[in-house]
Amino acid sequence: MTTMPTTDLTEVAARLDADDPLAHLRDRFLLPPDVVYLDGNSLGPLPAAVPPVLTDVVTRQWGTDLIGSWNGNGWWEAPLRVGDAIGALIGAAPGQTVAGDSTSVQLHTALHAAASLRPDRALLVTDPDHFPTDRYVAAAVAERRGLEVLRVSPADLSGFLRTEGDRVAVVSYSPVDFRTGELYDMRGVTQDAHRAGALVLWDLCHAAGALPVELDALGVDLAVGCGYKFLSGGPGAPAYLYVAHRHHRDLRTPVPGWTGHADPFGLGRDYAPAPGIARARIGTPPILSLLALEAALTVYDGVDLAEVRAKSLSLTGFLLRCADELLTPLGFASVTPSDPGRRGSQVSLRHPHAHALTRALADRGVIADMRAPDLLRFGVNALYTTHRELLTAAWCLRDIAAEAAYDPNPRGRGPVT
Ligand SMILES: Cc1ncc(COP(=O)(O)O)c(C=O)c1O
Structure with missing residues (x-):
């Protein structure tokens, strides 16, 4: 009692x-009755829009329309369509966000891409208290590319960039500390990074859908995030990658899969990246999860x-x-x-x-x-x-x-x- x-x-x-x-x-x-659910920052609850959509995707689209669904039911475009729907929640104009894979994979893509965009800079700077995957992936990318990772707390970043900034390729942070819930100054960090000539990469897992994020307005370079926390896309929902328009032409990704090819059905011998954010696609998208996430995002309609x-x-x-x-x-x-x-x-x-x-x-x-x-x-x-x-x-x-x-x-x- x-x-x-x-x-x-x-x-x-x-x-x-x-x-x-x-x-x-x-x-x-x-939401189940008699439960107080305070873990939506880890796994969002089931949106009412998801079960009927999934039923349709499984029984009609997959069950009846079969392979014709890639065109007939918009499966092929789903990573970009769902990416744009997420983009609307994070201040990204259409054509800059692609949905798919996990946050860890998208982080790997984003860090490699950032390093390629700043080839003359040797430092990759991240938060010592960042989520483990962010720290592990940063270390792995640095090792593979001959870079050095420096762990600088958000409070010390501004001073660090003033002295060492011209060696920094990218700073990689989360706006919200996953342990304490502290919100950092996205605008200040982004401006400090840019003043130093570095790129900025945000992990939005704990921010997207929970608070307004203005990627385009802040001039952010790259961002990633998951689909299963505040976005309520379901367990293992696809993650997403945002890359600002201005970087698309020179964007090089570490896994040049066939769906990111300029002519994916031409089956050409060599890789040629698709124009725009489509080049960040990798392999066959997880359609069931993508379409569940798309349905889940309708909870934000009119919000x-x-x-x-x-x-x-x-x-x-x-x-x-x-x-x-x-x-x-x-x-x-x-x-x-x-x-x-x-x-x-x-x-x-x-x-x-x-x-x-x-x-x-x-x-x-x-x-x-x-x-x-x-x-x-x-x-x-x-x-x-x-x-x-x-x-x-x-x-x-x-x-x-x-x-x-x-x-x-x-x-x-x-x-x-
Ligand atoms: C801030 C942050 N980044 C990355 C991840 C890992 O995401 P994924 O398991 O989709 O790779 C999580 C998972 O909780 C997270 O909280």
């Missing part, structure tokens, strides 16, 4: 939810990302307040900035038993996740999360911690998806 609070948090949550202009969007998702951002900040701000009032006295410490301008769409709380607490929360229907060794992460998605759900999560966590109602040494590894 969850005990009721003594503060006015209940009333605040009710008022904020009653005034929520995006409340109707929750119906665009098939203003500025409103999404405003609600997301209201949600994270409210959760921080709940944490402050209910959880800090029990040994939890927030590591997410309280300054709204420095906050993405998640709240992370530090506690030595983060893993066990996450498990105990899940047993009570509150799905969050953790990052080793001691961070509980709560992802909010303004398209469906309510303030009341956040209060429920905070109450649950308070009760579990106060009653020590968790196994301090749970078996198995923490959820890491």
Whole structure:
């Protein structure tokens, strides 16, 4: 049983939810009843538009129309069409974004391409706390191309670029720290990189769909991101690659697959890249996943990302307040900035038993996740999360911690998806 609070948090949550202009969007998702889902920053829930589309793709398009679907049902163009749909959410005009493969593969493509675009520069700069794949891929690309990786924290980047910038080919960062939820200054980093003559590559996994991103307006060179977090494209949904128009002519990719060829059905002996972003296609696209992602993106139809951002900040701000009032006295410490301008769409709380607490929360229907060794992460998605759900999560966590109602040494590894 969850005990009721003594503060006015209940009333605040009710008022904020009653005034929520995006409340109707929750119906665009098939959320299970009795679950508070705060892990959409890891795997977005199922959009209602996806099952009927997938049924049609499988039974009619694949089952009946068979191979004719490559043209008849628009399969061939899907990577570019879905890329443009994602582009609309990240401030990219059409023709610069291609969907497919995983974020890791797209990162590999983007870093190789960036190195080719700055052949006279030997440094590849990235965040020491970047997501593991970003660090591993940067190291591998540097090794293969005879470059050096330097790990510079976002706070030190500006100073570093002032002294060493003319040796830097590309700086590779994420606007949102996946552990703490801290939001970095995309505009400032992009400008600093460009002032040094370097390119900038953003990993948008934790930003796309959660807040307005203005790739074209900021003059970003390259970006990648996944389809399965805030974009809710499903487990293993295709990732995407953005390359600004001005780089297309000289864009060289490390895996010159046949679908990126200028004349893919000419079966020519040698590779000749297609014009535009189509040259970043690699092999046969994963049509089922691509079309599921395309259907999922319709949850954003008619949605203003500025409103999404405003609600997301209201949600994270409210959760921080709940944490402050209910959880800090029990040994939890927030590591997410309280300054709204420095906050993405998640709240992370530090506690030595983060893993066990996450498990105990899940047993009570509150799905969050953790990052080793001691961070509980709560992802909010303004398209469906309510303030009341956040209060429920905070109450649950308070009760579990106060009653020590968790196994301090749970078996198995923490959820890491
Ligand atoms: C910031 C970031 N980059 C990259 C990845 C890896 O993406 P993928 O598994 O699609 O290669 C993740 C996965 O969670 C991520 O959070």
